[in-house]
Amino acid sequence: MLNSLKKELQEIANEKHSEILQRFFKTGKGEYGEGDIFIGIKVPVQRAIAKKYFGLPLIKIQDLLNSEIHEYRLVGLIILVDKFKKASEEERANIFNFYLKNARKINNWDLVDLSCHHIVGNFLKDKDKNILYKLSHSENLWERRIAVVSNYAFIKENKFEDILAISELLLEDKHDLINKAVGWMLREVGKKDIKILKNFLREHYENIPRTTLRYAIEKFEERDRKKWLRGEI
Numbered sequence: 001m002l003n004s005l006k007k008e009l010q011e012i013a014n015e016k017h018s019e020i021l022q023r024f025f026k027t028g029k030g031e032y033g034e035g036d037i038f039i040g041i042k043v044p045v046q047r048a049i050a051k052k053y054f055g056l057p058l059i060k061i062q063d064l065l066n067s068e069i070h071e072y073r074l075v076g077l078i079i080l081v082d083k084f085k086k087a088s089e090e091e092r093a094n095i096f097n098f099y100l101k102n103a104r105k106i107n108n109w110d111l112v113d114l115s116c117h118h119i120v121g122n123f124l125k126d127k128d129k130n131i132l133y134k135l136s137h138s139e140n141l142w143e144r145r146i147a148v149v150s151n152y153a154f155i156k157e158n159k160f161e162d163i164l165a166i167s168e169l170l171l172e173d174k175h176d177l178i179n180k181a182v183g184w185m186l187r188e189v190g191k192k193d194i195k196i197l198k199n200f201l202r203e204h205y206e207n208i209p210r211t212t213l214r215y216a217i218e219k220f221e222e223r224d225r226k227k228w229l230r231g232e233i
Contacts, residue, residue: 121153183215
């Protein structure tokens with residue numbers, strides 16, 4: 001089954017699209033995606049293929065996550081998310097642990113964003129969130145991004161305590177991808193409760209990276225947004 005999946009992906013590889021993706025996902029030397037290899041398959045196509053291989057066991061998904069090929073890893077994660085949605089509580093625990101064990105192989109922002117809140121976030125909804133705080137202190141960029149974006153599952157249920165605390169911990173993070181992720185999640189908080197978002201921004205305004213602020217206030221009215229950017233809060 002695994003060989004069949006890989007063969008199917010290779011047969012629809014698109015060299016021209018792969019070159020575009022290599023640039024977009026910053027795979028050059030010294031960039032955040034250094035060494036990542038794309039074969040040029042769009043996400044909707046990968047989703048369609050993943051559905052056909054829902055029965056792929058974790059040991060085979062491990063093979064996909066070990067690959068240098070980005071699309072192999074993403075298809076593996078899509079299958080994992082689909083499995084989690086239909087799993088028993090015990091099976092969900094196994095998938096959650098498997099995901100975290102492989103966190104450093106989920107090593108580009110799209111891989112994180114398309115999977116972590118579905119698995120890590122949903123699993124932790126009614127559980128202790130300490131693992132997210134631990135990940136927020138990781139030296140690994142992708143583990144820190146998982147710590148942030150997993151909160152999307154809680155935000156959807158109007159639970160903001162953890163994202164506000166983790167955002168505060170990461171305000172001094174120097175990486176643009178963390179600044180963007182924090183701003184994105186704060187923006188989602190604002191969609192649910194604009195007062196909570198504005199209170200957080202006022203309290204921490206002096207320490208908020210410009211990128212984070214821009215993302216957080218993206219849905220504000222233009223006039224209001226300009227005031228925040230000028231510090232007229």
